[in-house]
Amino acid sequence: MARSTDVRYDDEQWRFEYQVRPYLKNVPQSELDARMRALNRNLIFLLDSARDAVPERATFTSTWWWLKKRAQSLIEYETRGLVPQLSGIEVAPAPPPPFTPKYPNECSFIVRYGEAAWLEPMLEEGRVRLAPAASYTCDGLSLAQQDDELEKPHFSLGDGVRIIDASGRASPIIGDVRHVRPAMANYYVLCASTEFDARLFPLFSNNAGAPADACITIWDVEAFAERLERAARDLLPGWYCHHNPVQYFDPRQIELRQRIDAGMSKDFAFAHQREYRFLWMPVGGGAAASHVELKLGRLTDIAGLFAPDGSCFAGRAQS
Secondary structure (H helix, E strand, O other): OOOOOOOOOOHHHHHHHHHHOOOOOOOOHHHHHHHHHHHHHHHHHHOOHHHHOOOHHHHHHOHHHHHHHHHHHHHHHHHOOOOOOOOOOOOOOOOOOOOOOOOOOOOOOEEEEEOHHHHHHHHHHOEEEEEEHHHHHOOOOOOOOOOOOOEOOEEEOHHHOOEEOOOOOEEOOOOOEEEOOEOOOOOEEEEEEOOOOHHHHHHOOOOOOOOOOEEEEEOOHHHHHHHHHHHHOOOOOOEEEEEEEOEEEOOOOOOOOOOOOOOOEEEHHHHHHOEEEEEEEEOOOOOOOOOEEEEOOOOOOOEEEEOOOOOEEEEOOOO
16 A cells, blocks of 8 residues: 555554544445545545645545545454455546645635536636535536535444433434534535646536536635625625635544534545535525526636646636
């Protein structure tokens, strides 16, 4: 395994931690297999020298956190007397990106993948479409986009939780306890990524299955956010606008003091996307109903259109 000879690859410590709290012991076999596939996919996308430099305590931005999760999942297979029988994940080798952040999750620029036919009007006229969070469960979306954006379930080991009934008696718990943090309402969202990665283009395919053929890179995130908020003000009066990189979490082991938010947190299975999002939440009641079309005006001063090979064919080519 790559990096297994590095002193920061602490298999002994990770094994001890898991034996103290075997948080996967009640996970069904099918879910354990899905977890391993997600971890292997993320490792393909996320192992690099920039993340090697980040300590494990920084969680999903660190190489060592991901390797620990994989190692502990393998320990659970070992405990069950099994060897994971998983098909290989086919991802083309990553060509050098045309630009990179200085460190993981820097967010000095953001990238939105899609079809040139839609992204060109975004660049030239500032046409932006906000989607209701509930719409991301639609079958017509690519697998990279499908998720329940209104609820973020996570679990606690059943033997570490006590449920007391009205008479004061403890009720037995079978398996694990499922927690859900629902959004307070259906909200609007616009998604992007914090990195240019040629391997992401095929994941964001259109309804016909064709891979994304372009991306728009926003070089000034704050200026873009201000224009979004200004354009949405009349259409969404009283709605709270917020933008941030998505925080990824392990649904089977929440980190100490980690806060799960339905709008800004996602299952770590999606971490290879390195998502950044803009969110509009209703404050005085109401909910997102249908898509909202915004027109921000020309964005060529803060953005450029790029092909999958990293060449810029319209707008601003660099920060």
